[in-house]
Amino acid sequence: MDPKSTSAAPAAAPEKAALGGSVVLAWLYVGLPLAWGVSQTFIKALALFK
Amino acid sequence: MASDSFLDRSRTIAPPGYNRWLVPPAALAIHLAIGQAYAFSVFNKPLGALISGNVDKPAADDWTPGQIGWTFSIAIVLLGLSAAIFGKWLERVGPRKAMLAASLCFGGGFLIGSLGVHMHNLWLLYFGYGFVGGIGLGIGYISPVSTLIKWFPDRKGVATGMAIMGFGGGAMIGSPLANNLMSHFKDSAPMGVAPTFIVMGIVYLLFMQFGVWTIRVPADDWKPAGYVPSTEHNALITTRNVSADNAIKTPQFWLLWVVLLTNVTAGIGVLETASPLIQETFSESALGAGRGVTAAAAAGFVGLLSLFNLLGRFFWSSASDKLGRKITYAIYFGLGIALYALIPTLGHNLQLTLFVVVACVIISMYGGGFATIPAYLSDLFGKYQVGAIHGRLLTAWSTAGVLGPLIVHSLHESAKAKGLTGAAAYQNVFYTMAGVLVLGLLANLAVTAVKEQYYEKGDVTPEAGGH
Numbered sequence: 456m457d458p459k460s461t462s463a464a465p466a467a468a469p470e471k472a473a474l475g476g477s478v479v480l481a482w483l484y485v486g487l488p489l490a491w492g493v494s495q496t497f498i499k500a501l502a503l504f505k
Numbered sequence: 506m507a508s509d510s511f512l513d514r515s516r517t518i519a520p521p522g523y524n525r526w527l528v529p530p531a532a533l534a535i536h537l538a539i540g541q542a543y544a545f546s547v548f549n550k551p552l553g554a555l556i557s558g559n560v561d562k563p564a565a566d567d568w569t570p571g572q573i574g575w576t577f578s579i580a581i582v583l584l585g586l587s588a589a590i591f592g593k594w595l596e597r598v599g600p601r602k603a604m605l606a607a608s609l610c611f612g613g614g615f616l617i618g619s620l621g622v623h624m625h626n627l628w629l630l631y632f633g634y635g636f637v638g639g640i641g642l643g644i645g646y647i648s649p650v651s652t653l654i655k656w657f658p659d660r661k662g663v664a665t666g667m668a669i670m671g672f673g674g675g676a677m678i679g680s681p682l683a684n685n686l687m688s689h690f691k692d693s694a695p696m697g698v699a700p701t702f703i704v705m706g707i708v709y710l711l712f713m714q715f716g717v718w719t720i721r722v723p724a725d726d727w728k729p730a731g732y733v734p735s736t737e738h739n740a741l742i743t744t745r746n747v748s749a750d751n752a753i754k755t756p757q758f759w760l761l762w763v764v765l766l767t768n769v770t771a772g773i774g775v776l777e778t779a780s781p782l783i784q785e786t787f788s789e790s791a792l793g794a795g796r797g798v799t800a801a802a803a804a805g806f807v808g809l810l811s812l813f814n815l816l817g818r819f820f821w822s823s824a825s826d827k828l829g830r831k832i833t834y835a836i837y838f839g840l841g842i843a844l845y846a847l848i849p850t851l852g853h854n855l856q857l858t859l860f861v862v863v864a865c866v867i868i869s870m871y872g873g874g875f876a877t878i879p880a881y882l883s884d885l886f887g888k889y890q891v892g893a894i895h896g897r898l899l900t901a902w903s904t905a906g907v908l909g910p911l912i913v914h915s916l917h918e919s920a921k922a923k924g925l926t927g928a929a930a931y932q933n934v935f936y937t938m939a940g941v942l943v944l945g946l947l948a949n950l951a952v953t954a955v956k957e958q959y960y961e962k963g964d965v966t967p968e969a970g971g972h
Contacts, residue, residue, distance in 0.1 A: 481715075500812065503861070
């Protein structure tokens with residue numbers, strides 16, 4: 456479970472849902488370039504096993 | 506000024522309900538960008554052939570590898586110095602302003618460097634990428650650390666491991682990106698380097714803005730839902746705070762300085778020699794015709810080490826949340842000593858697979874050492890000025906950046922002068938690095954709780970960081 460601020464008001468529930476989407480987008484923003492870089496490195500590393 | 510106040514720490518305090526899992530991507534946006542520095546070597550050959558246009562036949566006026574190498578060295582030295590100098594400023598103004606400064610310096614460094622490349626002015630390249638870019642590296646490296654520790658008091662190792670993992674991953678993005686851009690621009694400028702610098706400067710500047718505008722600091726009384734600080738007494742985890750100025754007066758700071766210095770110095774020993782080491786140890790003359798490790802396979806080995814450097818940052822740092830920092834570093838050093846001492850034997854016996862596995866484990870612990878140190882500092886000195894303390898500790902990295910290659914090159918040259926070849930030419934390097942790790946092990950074992958006299962009295966707030 457994702458811990459949130461202890462001072463969150465009950466009325467903030469829709470905001471939390473939106474933030475959940477933001478979290479996914481935020482991780483995609485950094486995750487996609489990283490995944491591309493790792494895949495490029497992995498392809499290069501395969502030469503060691505040929 | 507309105508835009509100025511928007512950058513202030515007070516404007517970055519998270520509203521109620523803010524999801525703390527937005528903070529690691531903000532930190533990663535900074536570290537993935539500045540981690541490009543580890544891939545600077547991709548420019549070495551093109552920069553050395555700007556006049557001749559042929560990497561295999563440099564002209565007399567082309568820059569030498571030694572001259573070009575100084576660019577990276579200056580950047581790493583400036584990383585340590587700027588992290589140490591600007592750490593307290595960062596704690597006072599907050600992460601947003603610091604990240605913006607880092608992005609402007611790092612992106613701007615590329616742009617100034619491109620001018621140096623275009624004009625073939627080496628000093629401008631040093632000033633741009635090395636000096637200005639190096640300041641961006643230092644500020645950027647420490648900018649999210651204390652914020653992450655405050656958001657994740659229950660998982661400090663996981664949080665800092667995620668960010669610092671980005672620094673390892675940055676090279677994996679920066680290297681192929683630079684190669685693709687230089688290939689694209691090769692017909693419009695000498696070796697395509699200057700326009701590549703311009704594009705990378707702009708791309709990184711923009712990419713880092715995500716971190717600048719997403720980062721938030723928690724309210725002073727915030728804590729994760731359901732989080733109850735452990736009541737188990739652990740002398741090495743304080744609930745109080747030590748200022749950056751007091752921290753450097755403690756033996757604990759300098760013991761951790763030695764811990765980081767030795768771990769990085771030894772790791773650089775492997776990274777510096779990885780490609781020639783595996784090619785010379787497992788050469789055709791040793792393994793038989795057609796069975797030796799080729800240059801392409803050696804590049805694959807270097808790539809594999811990069812992957813384990815990245816994975817180790819997250820794995821070991823996360824594991825330290827369960828194991829404790831002192832035990833985790835004891836593993837780095839204890840296991841490290843055994844593995845460094847084993848490498849020459851594996852080389853002599855031509856055990857390629859085991860050799861690769863051992864090297865990967867070693868490099869995972871090298872990366873882990875970087876990622877675990879902020880949490881170790883936070884345990885010992887509290888979260889009050891942990892970013893500034895971390896910044897000062899990074900001078901150990903700068904020192905290791907000089908010391909490691911010096912040890913490696915002098916021992917290797919000395920062995921070659923004695924006529925040693927293959928694994929034998931490197932064995933003293935690895936035995937010496939095992940000895941360096943013994944020093945680190947002893948320093949780690951000597952770490953105890955900080956004495957009462959160094960703690961701050963009463964409550965402390967980040968804004969009061971200037972005292």
